[in-house]
Amino acid sequence: MGRFWSALLALAWLAGANVAIAQTAPAQPVQSPILTLDQDRLFAETLWGKRAAARIEAASADLAAENRRIETDLTAEEKALTEKRASMPAEEFRTAADAFDAKVTEIRHTQDAKARAIGQMQDTERQRFYAAALPVMGEVLRSRGAVAVLDSRAIFLAADVIDITGEMVARIDASIGAGEDVPMPAPADGTEAPGAADDGN
Template structure:
């Protein structure tokens, strides 16, 4: 392409500064037009319908475990008091055997209850991974609409315009697509 001749430079300059007709149609009003967007992942999850449902489920499981722990603790305390009362009527070796068995029971109970707590915590971690995976198409669509090449964690960005943060926009769109996610989780079971 030759750059000489009348009107050539202005026409070339016009091509460089004017977006292609289809490119303008891809962008939507109200969306940030930025090469880099930011998102607050914790807020994205916790304020979404999906995250709120998961939080309610985890709280319910935690409440059940707490009630179970209190019941077990009361039972063990009663058993310990009974064992202590029987001590004066028992031979030292017999008492030691019962005390050791009781201690083993307490340790095993503690291990079981700790395992249940780890499982509840794992539920939360699994749900976050599932949420991010299910949210990716929505986030990718926002990237296409804004012309962004990346979405960064807001916490790792030193300085950005508030308009570059798409957390609220993403929550609304993800809620519209996933809802509370109960049907997504049920279909995977």
């Protein structure tokens, strides 16, 4: 009887040891002809994507602050014009009011152009990132024995083990880093884009 229990205890110990070994052993990359990744997460989590996001956020904040200053100035100007209305000839007031309306319209177009320039910078950063990251992505593809990488957001169901987003982030960070700032694209009307004066690269 004693030998029987000893044997059971030995088997239990071995089973526990095997489980511990299995838990601590490093997982080997899965070899699969099809891999998946989340393109938005890939860009957002890389050093490049974080740098670009910080720069775009700063430019957006600058534009928002500028818009608030402009709104304050225009409100004060409109109030002053309204207060002068009683003492101004009707035709003179109408001319001044039309000039003010034209000024507001021009400013709105200018600020909208700056907002579009910030959006264009986002597109430019993503294009530059994927152009630089493509060789690294190809290396990962070959190392996994894959023939295609699909966007995980377009797939109804897939095993997590074929998602290589995290691996791609690490490999791309190690290979190309955060990239470099490029000049902010100028708005179509030629005015200076928010944050453009801070671009030193």
